[in-house]
Amino acid sequence: MTAKRNPTRSVRVGSVRLGAAHEVAVQSMCATRTQDIDATVEQAEAIRNAGGALVRVAVDNPKDVAALAEIRRQTPANLVVDLQENYRLAAQVAPHVDKVRYNPGHLYHHEKEKPVRDKVRFLADVARENDCAIRVGVNCGSVDPVTAARHPEDDVAAMVESALQHCAILDGMGFDRYVVSLKDSHPRKVIEANRRFAESRPDVPLHLGVTEAGIPPEGIIKTRVAFEQLLSRGIGDTVRVSLTLPNPRKHEEVSVGRQILDDIAAGRFRSVPVFDDDRLNIISCPSCSRVENERFVELAQAVKGMTVYAEQHALTIAVMGCRVNGPGETDDADLGLWCGPTHVNLKRKTETVGAFTYDEILPQLRAQLDALIDARSGSVVTR
Secondary structure, three states, X not given: OOOOOOOOOOEEEOOEEEOOOOOOEXXXXXXXOOOOHHHHHHHHHHHHHOOOOEEEEEEOOHXXXXXXXXXXXXXXXXXXXXXXXXXXXXXXXXXXXXXEXXXXXXXXXXXXXXXXXXXXXXXXXXXXXXXXXXXXXXXXXXXXXXXXXXXXXXXXXXXXXXXXXXXXXXXXXXXXXXXXXXXXXXXXXXXXXXXXXXXXXXXXXXXXXXXXXXXXXXXXXXXXXXXXXXXXXXXXXXXXXXXXXXXXXXXXXXXXXXXXXXXXXXXXXXXXXXXXXXXXXXXXXXOOOOOOOOHHHHHHHHHHHHHHHHOOOOOEEEEEOOOOOHHHHOOOOOEEEEEOOOEEEEEEXXXXXXXXXXXXXXXXXXXXXXXXXXXXXXXXXXX
16 A cells, blocks of 8 residues: 655654655664663664664653763664653753654643743754754643643644644744654544644654553554554654563564554555443553653553453553653543552542552552442442
8 A cells, every 4th residue: 555645844863864755764762771771772772673763762860861871872773862851951961862852741841930932942952953853742641731721622632732832933943853743542532633733734744653552462453543544644754652561572662563564555454443432441651761660561461451350341541650651641541550669659530549559559449440330330340
């Protein structure tokens, strides 16, 4: 199958060019702690050798920055840095990477007294000085509250507005070496957000992904749904498959991504379920260096196994691996777990139920799940 690609401009990221007529690039992210240089280099090389064109790492503090400089010396991979709350770290990390990713929602919350435009200008100036590209990474669960408030019934519209706003800011500064991503854990929202954005800005290369897709095979199915629908329309220039996997298997995200691309190119579209929220939906993040306890992956798998009895109930359970995305991106789930070093925080929507050890959390989650099912069905769940 040959799809006419959107006429996006070409954006160089290290040795790779994204957009225009260039091949759709597959990328992944290291789940190792960035300060563990040997492990991070090993994983970056595994991703690169699997066919990953870009390798993303997270940087949260000065020790990560120091490690990143050494990682850069030890791997020829095209490196992307994932900035979280502290956007000013960009000045320290940009000399060692090929692209800087920032989240407009997180940018809003840091140094609130400073205009967002000034923060973006800082990032654009740093990128120019260090020959870096930028990714404007918008996530449905972390859109800034001002933009979200303008779209109380349409979070997809809020995502698209946020992305378009930041594109306009960068364009106004004469910086066009950027790509955009609009991600959600539901493939339907990913499809709709990227479709709307591409209609408004067909010139901007798009990074596709279903964030927190979860454990295989469900996480692969969700991702395939989104990629098939978008790439077949010519939308998408680089992709990431976000799966909850143990660290030694992280490079499998690239293999899965390349297989999906090959299938689409060959016209092999698979019959897949439509995720219309009519049954239990478990979302979990793909793990990264921000995960403070590697038992998170085991927990996500245990949650999947424990909740089989509830699969016919239209509920969402979110299992998040860190304090950065966990608190906010569990707010929309019926039940949310976000994992710390020693405890797992359990929530019902925005309400905190409590913090429990990794050994205590499953019975607590089951009790809350049963209570929700009982309340909705008016009958006692069969345990």
